Amino acid sequence: MCVNWKRFTFGAIMLASLSIFLFGCGDYGGTAETPGTKSITGVVSDPATALPVANATVTAYAIDANGVQSTVPLSVPATSSSDGNGKYALKIPQDYAGSLVVNATLPAAASKISAKNSKEMLLATTVRTIRAILPPVARDQTAIPPAMVSLATEMVVVYIEQNKGMNGFSSDNIRKATVVIEAFFGPNFAQTPPPRGGSAGTKVQQDLVVVIRAFSSILDSHLTTEMVKVDPGTGTIGLGAFAANLTAAVTAVREELINIGMLPGSYSAQMIITVISQAATTPVTEPDLADRTAPSPPADLAVASAPTAGSVALSWTASTDNVAVTRYYVYRDGIFIAAVSTPWFTDDTVSPATTYKYEVKARDAVANLSAGSTISIATPAPTSATYTISGKVSLNGTGLAGVFVIVTGSGSSIVVTDADGNYSFTGARNGSYTIMPSLTGYAFTPVSLAVSISNAGATEKDFTATQSGSVTGGVTYPDGIVIGGVTYPPGTIIGGVTYPTGVVIGGVAYPTATVVGGVTYPTGTVIGGITYPGGVIIGGVTYPPGTVVGGIAFPVGTVIGQVTYPTGTVIGGVIYPTGTVSGGVIYPGGTVIGQVTYPTGTVIGGVTYPNGVVIGSVSYPTVSITAAILYPTGSVTGVLTWPSL
Known part of the structure; x- marks a missing residue:
């Protein structure tokens, strides 16, 4: 599903x-x-x-x-x-x-x-x-x-x-x-x-x-x-x-x-x-149920510190077992809320002015469970003292206005950042809070912040914003910084543009040129004024007519039109049309060195050469060259010439 x-x-x-x-x-x-x-x-x-x-x-x-x-x-x-x-x-x-x-x-x-x-x-x-x-x-x-x-x-x-x-x-x-x-x-x-x-x-x-x-x-x-x-x-x-x-x-x-x-x-x-x-390599271990002895109940269950309106801290004396205690189960009002390996636990999901009944049980590796130890604890009413939580949301080092900042937890509220990107929550009482910014078209780092208020406010709870989202023309740009004056497609990318993360793979510098349609570019540098039509360059790749200059690694895909490739590496299974490959080029399934001209055909995996000539001592007809190099009427050992069949 x-x-x-x-x-x-x-x-x-x-x-x-x-x-x-x-x-x-x-x-x-x-x-x-x-x-x-x-x-x-x-x-x-x-x-x-x-x-x-x-x-x-x-x-x-x-x-x-x-x-x-x-x-x-x-x-x-x-x-x-x-x-x-x-x-x-x-x-x-x-x-x-x-x-x-x-x-x-x-x-x-x-x-x-x-x-x-x-x-x-x-x-x-x-x-x-x-x-x-x-x-x-x-x-x-x-x-x-x-x-x-x-x-x-x-x-x-x-x-x-x-x-x-x-x-x-x-x-x-x-x-x-x-x-x-x-x-x-x-x-x-x-x-x-x-x-x-x-x-x-x-x-x-x-x-x-x-x-x-x-x-x-x-x-x-x-x-x-x-x-x-x-x-x-x-x-x-x-x-x-x-x-x-x-x-x-x-x-x-x-x-x-x-x-x-x-x-x-x-x-x-x-x-x-x-x-x-x-789980892929580790065998499953079912428990040995010969051990039927449950651990001793946790003793001396008590509050570790005075409860607050937003939290209760518990502690107890460690249980004993004939083998070993592996964890403790904590229940609140009969509901399982935590499994811990230490003889203490803090519950920060409580409400003020409420009485809770806690129970703690010890467990061993084969799921023998001890009797429970219980305690009732009342949280205090909220104190009259309040505090402030504040911070700033920035974009490229400058405060970002109009961001919704949400606080949840022991209290809840929503504020909006001012012209300088600052926000402030007043009236926060002792307790635990989560702060989360939100604004359409932006992502934030971190996504949220956990804040604990204990008789003092919290400042400098800052976030960094990055622009994200989709641009018309079927093109999605990643989070990052665009430098220079830029119009997104359909349109023109002008000047030096830096895309730090996302669908632009590797470090790519784009010149003054036009990008048409939805295009994703691979690692490498494109120099000169080049116009690319709609297409995808990643995984399965379609390259339009044109010239690519420099050392570039191309992924799996199809090249259409008359194209000249430089010295470099072609990876994966690639279909080449009529054209010229110059220099020393490594092809999948083998190496072709020197000046080689290929006719219309396919070079893939076990290397099939169609009608044409491989320059050197051997001329092949329309046949396949496989791993064992077997031909329709026999085997080639040494330098031989076969006629057309």
Whole structure:
């Protein structure tokens, strides 16, 4: 599937930027317990966008002691629908014990991706279903952790089907599959809710959104259920074969979400890219479940420093384990918000004058989870003291007026830079903020800045602007500086023009000349007054009639018309017309040295010479010269002359 990422308008960017908030409570169902039942709650997210899906039809199915899924719904009533925030609630019998599968059938307006079993493609069908598989529920267990249903949880189900069999849903296989898949989708992804309100929320939510969107962007063209199948010979997982596609998709998704304000400019996806890249060569390691000992609960959970209106700092005594503690899970009001490797954590997504209940659990490498330690903390009301955040936006060293500067976080506002490019936010209270400039036709470095206010203002939060965008005539110019008086095509480029980055490859100096149509030029120097017609010079190349002087490397492509090439290198497979090549020139598939005249024909790969003469001792007819140099009636060894055939 190819996701058509659409750029938001400026108004949409502001709306998204000003709507940063998470799920604020642990109540996913919103319904009271029915006598004789217990609840399963969670959120259904779109497998393409990773955002909540409304009106999904959700059903629970039991898994028996042999790991076989029932075909009869366990939930009573059989189905439930997700609400406007993607939340669902199912009731199952109070005395049920064992694992279960939650199926979510997406509405027609949702993603075109659907889960299929066996070896079928994960493609659009009339019924689109994604699944989550829950570890065993105890008979007397009334508080069941939230069960999210997403593309990530679907991957766990497919991993089991492909590597353990269609009836392999044992509790051990569920744990093994979850540990393997979390290497790609992040720790505790099965309990990580999708973000809402235009923001990717916490770091674990940000990572999950980026990975799900990256995976979904290549589904239609690449992803089959074989992607999660482990090769019995090498031990590598199938998605390793698509590592290059996935890492490129991760980079593209990161840039897109930063551009629309859904991710902060400081967001890094390097850890995700590293893990995916290693999948190509690193064997999958399923956990050894012989270790059934959970770590000790984190002790002495307390506030590390006085909470502020915008942040809460926690610390605790490190847990112990018979092998090793690998990370700690942090929950706020029952919602998973972070996984950390150190015995401390700062939550900077809180609101003032609010009481929160935090819980911290320790986990080892095989997903044994300790009991939790809890603490309730109240954030103070905003103080009366306020501070100023200020900076400047510059273009080519000069202040740029009229730039919209957006602040979000512990407070929100929008200001516009003055005639000198300066901006200033007053009334900022202690807390964390993100500053992001925006103006049509410009790009900014950095894209955004993170600012922390703690009893003092922040100054010199500066940005550098560069012009970007499209110019009429089918020509897109990259970000950079244009020196001299310039009119863009259709038109004339006058004087010395410097294009620092983008579609002009390498360092290219263009003289006073005319550029017609959409043209991209390769590395090299074009001298003299030259007129180029519409065409593309990059990859597949079309060169019009004319003369190119100097040492120039030309890429793969076609040369049309009568052209004289200088001494240089021609790379790739190139078709040459009637013309003269002078000097020592290296051609693909071999070297031609000296003064050589070629007739109309093709020089490619294994070198086919058509009608004509190669100056020297040998004259060839209309035949092909291949690697073994075989001719229609025999072999040539030494210097021979063949007649026309």
